[in-house]
Amino acid sequence: xxQIELVDSPIHLADWESSLHDVDTGAHAWFxxxxxxxxxxxxxxxxxxxxxxxxxHRPMAIDQLQQLAQQARRQHSLTGVVIVHRLxxxxxxxxxxxxxxxxxxxxxxxAALPWIMDRLKADVxxxxxxxFADDSTQWVHPDAQ
Amino acid sequence: MQLRILLFAGIRELADADSVTIDVDDNANAAxxxxxxxxxxxxxxxxxxxxxxxxxxQYVAADHPVSPTADEFALIPPVSxx
Numbered sequence: 001x002x003q004i005e006l007v008d009s010p011i012h013l014a015d016w017e018s019s020l021h022d023v024d025t026g027a028h029a030w031f032x033x034x035x036x037x038x039x040x041x042x043x044x045x046x047x048x049x050x051x052x053x054x055x056x057h058r059p060m061a062i063d064q065l066q067q068l069a070q071q072a073r074r075q076h077s078l079t080g081v082v083i084v085h086r087l088x089x090x091x092x093x094x095x096x097x098x099x100x101x102x103x104x105x106x107x108x109x110x111a112a113l114p115w116i117m118d119r120l121k122a123d124v125x126x127x128x129x130x131x132f133a134d135d136s137t138q139w140v141h142p143d144a145q
Numbered sequence: 146m147q148l149r150i151l152l153f154a155g156i157r158e159l160a161d162a163d164s165v166t167i168d169v170d171d172n173a174n175a176a177x178x179x180x181x182x183x184x185x186x187x188x189x190x191x192x193x194x195x196x197x198x199x200x201x202x203q204y205v206a207a208d209h210p211v212s213p214t215a216d217e218f219a220l221i222p223p224v225s226x227x
Contacts, residue, residue, distance in 0.1 A: 060202040126226030127154035139155035140225035143195040
């Protein structure tokens with residue numbers, strides 16, 4: 001089972017937990033990436049974020065997430081994979097991404113979550129724009145900064 | 146041939162446009178397309194240098210030949226989802 005969604009409203013774990021329901025899987029693991037207020041500025045200070053905005057190349061992002069989930073399922077012997085990413089404005093402290101996976105045994109789901117997140121952050125065409133406390137904005141493009 | 150390239154995030158903001166149209170030779174590859182975009186959008190050159198070209202939703206290598214029959218060309222700057 002693979003479920004991929006891009007959503008424009010808050011992500012609540014309780015809404016997605018049943019997606020992995022399967023009496024033959026003994027391990028379910030979830031990761032929520034949550035928007036954070038402070039970011040180190042690289043020179044000892046911190047930048048204060050007011051809000052974040054996410055945008056995507058939607059059809060390509062869905063396709064990339066599907067490929068990623070299929071690869072994760074094969075590589076980590078998963079039974080189910082759920083990836084939900086939020087788009088639009090996301091307030092501080094809310095989930096921007098939720099990843100869940102299931103497998104008969106815990107070792108596979110523990111390994112799969114960081115594997116999925118690392119690839120999502122490298123290849124899936126989704127971008128965030130930070131609005132800082134002084135109302136300035138900045139698109140986040142990791143390799144260019 | 147003339148190609149329309151979709152733009153996103155920081156590059157779209159620097160270009161102040163959702164897409165850009167470029168001219169490349171008929172035997173152009175992906176690297177030629179990136180160079181042509183850079184000529185049209187010099188203000189975004191540092192970001193274009195670290196961007197990838199996607200054709201019909203798939204990333205392509207620099208030496209990938211470009212066909213005008215493809216449905217979509219997208220310039221994908223470094224991503225920051227999650």
